[in-house]
Amino acid sequence: MPLAPSYPAAASMLAADTFNGHVALITEPGDSVGCAIAAELARSGAVVVLADRDAAACQAAAAAVEAVGGKTKVVTGDLTDAVAVKAIFDEAEGALGAVTILVNHICARPDLPVELMALDRWRAVTHGMLDTVFNCTRELGARRIADGKGGSVVNFGTPNIDTGGAGRADMTAAQSAVMNLTKSLAVEWAPYNIRVNCIAPGFVAGAEAGPVAESDLAVTVPAGRLCEPHEVAWVAAYMCSPFAAYLSGAIMSIDGASWERPGRSPNAFQPIRTRYDAAAASNHGPK
Amino acid sequence: MPLSDPPPLGARMLPENSYRDVVVMVTGGGTGLGKAIALEFARLGAKVAVVSRKPENWQLGVDAIRAIGGIAEGGSMDVRDAASVKAGFDEVEAKLGPVSVLINNAAGNFEVPADRMSPNAFKTVTDIVLNGTFYCTREFGLRRIALKQGGAVLNIGAPYWATGGPGTSHSAAAKAGVVNLTWSLAVEWAPDNIRINTLAPGYFPERDRSSHSVEAGGSADNVDEQIARRLITIPAGRVGSARELGWLSTFLCSPYANYITGQIVVLDGTNWLRRWHTMPFEPIRESYDRRLAEAKKA
Numbered sequence: 001m002p003l004a005p006s007y008p009a010a011a012s013m014l015a016a017d018t019f020n021g022h023v024a025l026i027t028e029p030g031d032s033v034g035c036a037i038a039a040e041l042a043r044s045g046a047v048v049v050l051a052d053r054d055a056a057a058c059q060a061a062a063a064a065v066e067a068v069g070g071k072t073k074v075v076t077g078d079l080t081d082a083v084a085v086k087a088i089f090d091e092a093e094g095a096l097g098a099v100t101i102l103v104n105h106i107c108a109r110p111d112l113p114v115e116l117m118a119l120d121r122w123r124a125v126t127h128g129m130l131d132t133v134f135n136c137t138r139e140l141g142a143r144r145i146a147d148g149k150g151g152s153v154v155n156f157g158t159p160n161i162d163t164g165g166a167g168r169a170d171m172t173a174a175q176s177a178v179m180n181l182t183k184s185l186a187v188e189w190a191p192y193n194i195r196v197n198c199i200a201p202g203f204v205a206g207a208e209a210g211p212v213a214e215s216d217l218a219v220t221v222p223a224g225r226l227c228e229p230h231e232v233a234w235v236a237a238y239m240c241s242p243f244a245a246y247l248s249g250a251i252m253s254i255d256g257a258s259w260e261r262p263g264r265s266p267n268a269f270q271p272i273r274t275r276y277d278a279a280a281a282s283n284h285g286p287k
Numbered sequence: 288m289p290l291s292d293p294p295p296l297g298a299r300m301l302p303e304n305s306y307r308d309v310v311v312m313v314t315g316g317g318t319g320l321g322k323a324i325a326l327e328f329a330r331l332g333a334k335v336a337v338v339s340r341k342p343e344n345w346q347l348g349v350d351a352i353r354a355i356g357g358i359a360e361g362g363s364m365d366v367r368d369a370a371s372v373k374a375g376f377d378e379v380e381a382k383l384g385p386v387s388v389l390i391n392n393a394a395g396n397f398e399v400p401a402d403r404m405s406p407n408a409f410k411t412v413t414d415i416v417l418n419g420t421f422y423c424t425r426e427f428g429l430r431r432i433a434l435k436q437g438g439a440v441l442n443i444g445a446p447y448w449a450t451g452g453p454g455t456s457h458s459a460a461a462k463a464g465v466v467n468l469t470w471s472l473a474v475e476w477a478p479d480n481i482r483i484n485t486l487a488p489g490y491f492p493e494r495d496r497s498s499h500s501v502e503a504g505g506s507a508d509n510v511d512e513q514i515a516r517r518l519i520t521i522p523a524g525r526v527g528s529a530r531e532l533g534w535l536s537t538f539l540c541s542p543y544a545n546y547i548t549g550q551i552v553v554l555d556g557t558n559w560l561r562r563w564h565t566m567p568f569e570p571i572r573e574s575y576d577r578r579l580a581e582a583k584k585a
Contacts, residue, residue, distance in 0.1 A: 004437055004480050006545040013301065013543050148288060186557040190522035193288045202546075222477035227546045234543045243300040243534040245293040246489075246527045249557040257473040257549040 002224025003256055009036065009230040012043050014237050019046035024101035024240070025092060027051050027079055027136055029061035031107045032206025036229035037236045038062075042070025044237055046101060049092040050074045051136075079132040082139075089139050100151045101240045102140045104133045104178070108209040111168045113273045122170050129174035133181065137196070141189055150193030152240045155182050157200040157251060159259040167272045175200075179251060186249030195248040197239045201232050202255025211279040223256025289524020290556055293531050299330065300534045305541055306333035312379065312386045314366055314423055315339050315393030317348035319493040320443065320529050324390055327533025328540075329357030336379035336386060338364040339393065347495075358383075366393045366419030372426050385434060388540045389427045391420045391442040391465075396458040398503040400572045409457045416461035421468060428472070428481060437480025439540040442469060443532075444487040444551065446559035453571045455501065462487075466551055473549030482548035484539050489555020490517050491527035503575045504582030523556025 024046040026038055034050075038061040042048050048065050050058035050072060058074040065072040075091050077084035092099055106129050112121065137153055144151040157179035158165060158172050165172025182198040189196060201207070203217045204227045218226050235252055238244055253259070306328055316325040316337040325335050329352040337348035337359055345361035352359035360382040364375025380386060395415040399408060424440055431438040445452070445462045452459025469485045476483065492514050505513050518526060535554055538544055553559060569577075 002480065003477055003482065003548065004542070004545055006542050015299075150288065150291060183557075183560045187522045187560050190290055190557045191288070191524060193290055195290065222474045223546060223548070224478065225546075231543070231546045234538075235547070238300075238535075238538055241300070242291065242294050243298075243531070245291045246523060246525075246531045246556050247535070247554050248290065248523065249560045250553050252547070252552055253550055254544075254547050255549075256546050257477045260470040260474045260549045 005225070006228065006231050009228070012040065013234045014044040014241055016043065016045060018044040018241055019101070022046045022101055023049060023092065023096045023099045024103065025049040025051055025099045025136070026061065026103040026105055027132060028057070028105050028107045030057040032229035033201065033204055033232050034105050034107070035061045035064040036233035037103055037105065038072070039064040039068050039070070040230065040233035040237045041101065041103075041240070042072070043068040046070075047096050048072045049096065049099065051079065051088050051092075052076060053078060079135060080128055082135045085135040085139050089143065093143075098143065098147065098149050099140060100144065100149055102136055102151065102153045103236060104136055104153065104155045106132065106156050108207060109171055110209040110211060111276060112170070113167065113276050114169050115273070117170060125170040126174040129171070130177050133178050137181075137185065141185070141194055144194055145189070145192045148192070151195070153185070153194065153196040154236050154239050155179070155196065155198040157182070157198045159200045159202055159253045159255040161200070163259060167276065182251070183249045190248055195244070197244075197247060197249070198251045199232060199235050199239070200251055200253035200255070202227055202253070202258040204229055204232060211276065213279070213282070216279075221256045221258045222261050223258070225256070227254055227256060292525070293528050296530050297330070301331055301537055301541060301543070304332040305537070306331040308332075308334070309388060310334045310336060310380075310383045310386045311388040311390065311540070312336040312338060312376075312427075313348070313390040313392055314364065314419070316390070317344035317346065317361070318495055320488065320491055320532055321390070321392035322348045322351055322495075323493070323529030324392065324533045324536050325359070326352060326355065326357070327530060327537050328388070329355065329359060331537055333358070333388070334383045335359045336362060336383055338362045338375050338379065340365045366423055367414045369422045369426070372422045376426050376430065385430060385436070386427060387431070387436065387438045389423060389438070389440045390536065391423055391440065393419055394443065394458070396455055396501045398454045398501055398575065400454060400575050401456045402572070404457060412457035413461040413464075416458060417464040417468075420465050424468070424472065424483070428476060428479075431481055432476075432479050437482075440472075440481065440483040441536055441540055442483070442485040444485040446487045446489060446553050446555050448487060448551070450559060450562065454575065469551065470549050477548060482545070484547060484550045484552065486532065486535060486539065487551060487553045487555070488532050489527055489553070489558045490521065491529050491532060493529060502578070504578040506582065509582065509585065521556050521558045522561050523558070525556065527554065527556060
């Protein structure tokens with residue numbers, strides 16, 4: 001028997017009034033994890049702002065919030081642009097009040113071997129991920145330091161910070177930088193009651209970008225299954241809640257013991273390029 | 288404004304009765320942080336097995352849990368002795384049923400510079416913290432695997448597993464060993480639905496264990512001074528409250544965290560991250576001698 005399933009997605013963890021009066025902003029909410037977090041924070045009482053480059057990317061998450069009876073607002077703009085991010089906060093706060101919860105969620109980019117990675121792609125991924133986190137976090141920090149309201153930030157990293165992420169070198173580099181930023185900001189902003197934590201998910205159902213099919217990923221995990229998106233959402237909800245008032249600078253990985261496993265992997269090592277080519281040639285090419 | 292104070296003691300994080308019919312064993316659960324963690328499981332309906340070496344210690348935990356209307360039984364166990372660990376499991380399981388959540392909280396620690404640390408001191412601390420954690424976890428794992436039922440283990444570690452612990456090198460080495468054990472067993476036992484994580488608390492002063500304070504020169508008479516001295520070094524601007532460890536423990540051992548295994552979670556108000564941004568360095572031996580002399584004078 002591998003790791004048992006958690007409670008079903010419909011089970012909420014925190015009391016329904018936990019985040020009453022709080023506005024939560026979630027970036028890049030388009031994948032399964034973004035939707036699950038939006039729904040979990042909404043049914044625990046938060047008003048949820050969804051922010052991405054275009055409204056279409058926020059549709060699924062908005063529907064997830066509405067499905068649990070929550071209130072949501074979609075705000076669009078280029079998250080890698082500090083001026084646009086300021087405008088996003090202005091619009092959200094003008095309508096709903098101070099954003100005190102920020103979830104810097106980033107959707108996965110498709111795996112790519114480095115020798116096939118043009119500089120443009122490297123920059124798009126590393127700049128896209130890291131600058132988005134920096135812009136949004138800095139904007140929240142500046143506002144909450146000024147008004148003394150405090151806040152909670154949840155970043156997204158990788159279980160592969162110590163091992164590297166062969167096959168997804170650009171994403172792993174950016175996520176590792178986000179994890180380090182988490183720790184620096186946690187210390188810098190503890191005096192202002194702004195907590196900064198990080199979730200490092202393994203393979204999550206509905207959140208992988210390919211080209212390796214999700215069904216081929218589960219067999220690599222000691223847990224024997226992929227992570228379900230609502231399991232990530234419960235971690236995020238805990239981190240943002242007052243029950244975690246002393247938690248800051250923490251990394252919580254949720255990966256079914258995946259990164260600890262290399263020493264016991266029974267299968268022959270397959271070069272990254274070989275694996276990529278095989279996956280890309282199958283029906284599971286990059287989205 | 289420092290980090291906010293937590294909700295009051297007794298506030299409920301997980302849904303009511305989240306641990307109904309679940310037997311939770313807490314080693315060293317009669318006093319201090321172990322007792323506080325045990326209480327949070329009890330509040331959620333768990334049947335708590337409080338085990339420690341001395342009956343007068345586990346009795347304190349059992350009494351505290353029963354005082355809030357919780358279910359608890361005590362048992363004697365010396366975690367340094369595998370036979371005693373087995374006997375302790377037998378004793379509490381006869382009363383409560385099979386243990387499915389194990390909190391490895393029992394520990395020993397005292398500040399002493401390495402050059403003044405006797406081999407016996409090193410052995411005593413590592414015996415309790417590292418070997419004791421292994422004996423208890425092994426006993427738990429054997430029983431869960433035989434029953435073909437999963438379970439959750441939570442080790443209580445320390446943030447200095449990652450940085451070294453100048454002044455408490457025995458404890459730091461043992462806690463680092465516990466972290467490594469966490470990683471190994473997470474992989475070995477994932478197929479058996481047994482999860483194992485480590486919670487590394489920062490400074491959570493507990494008055495009822497001040498009589499055996501870790502700090503050189505620390506005693507029951509100067510707890511407030513100890514707290515004041517540490518408080519100014521913590522970026523969070525406050526010390527931890529034991530119930531905060533309890534809430535995180537109940538989350539990590541619950542089905543809400545069924546995909547979380549092999550994790551080391553630091554709960555310390557960012558304290559271990561502040562190292563390079565810190566106060567003047569005082570050599571460990573000088574600091575140790577100074578505080579012992581101050582305590583003697585006072």
